[in-house]
Amino acid sequence: MTTHRTYQGQQLELFQARGGDIAARDAQDLMSWPFFSLAKSRRVRPIDFKMGDVAIRVEATAEHGMATIWDADILIWAASQIVEARDKGLRTSRFMSATPYEILTFINRDDSARSYERLKAALDRLQSTTVVTSIRQPSERRRHRFSWIAEWKERLDDKGRPLGIEMILPDWFYAGVLDNALILTIDDAYFDLTGGLERWLYRLVRKHGGRQTWGWSFDLQHLHLKSGSLSPFRRFRFEVRAIVARQPLVGYRLAMSIDPDGRERLTFRPVSPEKAASKRMQRVAP
Structure with missing residues (x-):
């Protein structure tokens, strides 16, 4: 397992997700604004939203379609892991590792082969969906562009069976999770x-x-x-x-x-x- 990654000039230390009973936390920015497709059918048409000083554009690829609100469960899992570890005084990072079972169990899905394939498809949509937003930018003229997951990969054993998943979260999302004022606990x-x-x-x-x-x-x-x-x-x-x-x-x-x-x-x-x-x-x- 890789324990460090250099990404865009930053040295990232691996954060290993933890199992057990962890409260579900959601990021308020993601709860307030239209960042995800609400349809189960593939969406390619962009979300182009502006209200006051808030501007959001979400773009999808034809290959994968836009990240959906069900895909966002993975981001809720990630936020919950980071907040739980931080509150216990543990080091966190936007470079994360977990088993598929840990993620699927947290978001109340079974660990069947079908669920694992759906998990990988969700990760693909999160990685290929591009967001451009003015939210949490110091100047109204600035925009932050990112994907919900900057990179992800699966680790396999010598027989091709899944051992785990590694992912890198974007700075914009990670910074919001670390801000107590921007996180809320949600019901399981x-x-x-x-x-x-x-x-x-x-x-x-x-x-x-x-x-x-x-x-x-x-x-x-x-x-x-x-x-x-x-x-x-x-x-x-x-x-x-x-x-x-x-x-x-x-x-x-x-x-x-x-x-x-x-x-x-x-x-x-x-x-x-x-x-x-x-x-x-x-x-x-x-």
């Missing part, structure tokens, strides 16, 4: 959410609603723009209403309302820990 039940839109909504709700008693709200037109979704607004509104009817987001209660000017609004507020635990049990019941 997030990984059970199957729809791209409901996953995106959970992250947005967790970021904006947090633990506030009265929650938060967004008008649907604003939500549609912020999602980066290719669905027309009418379809987006239908899907949001269906999510409100199902109430799949553990820890939050969703509702629809109408503003005096006729605009539809999605509201959400935290539920009691007892209700959240009950909903969690319903999700895992046979």
Whole structure:
């Protein structure tokens, strides 16, 4: 196993991921803005988003397609590992190593050969998707360009069986993870959410609603723009209403309302820990 790597002039020391019960952490920048495709079908059309001083362009290759919100589970795993180790006083690095089993178990997927192939496809999409953004840049005229994973490779034994995966995270993502103010703990039940839109909504709700008693709200037109979704607004509104009817987001209660000017609004507020635990049990019941 390689223990050091030189990448773009930096000497990187290998950070070996740890197993065990580690809380899931997410990066607030990734929870707030449209960085990923919400569709399971391949997306090549770029996300081109601008709101105030925030500018984001996400570009995909025809070969792999854009990184999806399910692929972002790998980044949640990486953020969780880094924060856990840092909080224990251990040295971290954006050069990481883990077994496929460790990653797949954390994101609540089985360790079958099919899951491993999907993991490698996700890593390919994360590596080939390019992001250009003004977020966390000192000047409005500056842009940071990166891929979600700068490099990755798999290690095999002499019989071709997987031993592990090594990856290098981009500076932009790693710096955000190390900033306590930019990281939030999320519920493990997030990984059970199957729809791209409901996953995106959970992250947005967790970021904006947090633990506030009265929650938060967004008008649907604003939500549609912020999602980066290719669905027309009418379809987006239908899907949001269906999510409100199902109430799949553990820890939050969703509702629809109408503003005096006729605009539809999605509201959400935290539920009691007892209700959240009950909903969690319903999700895992046979």
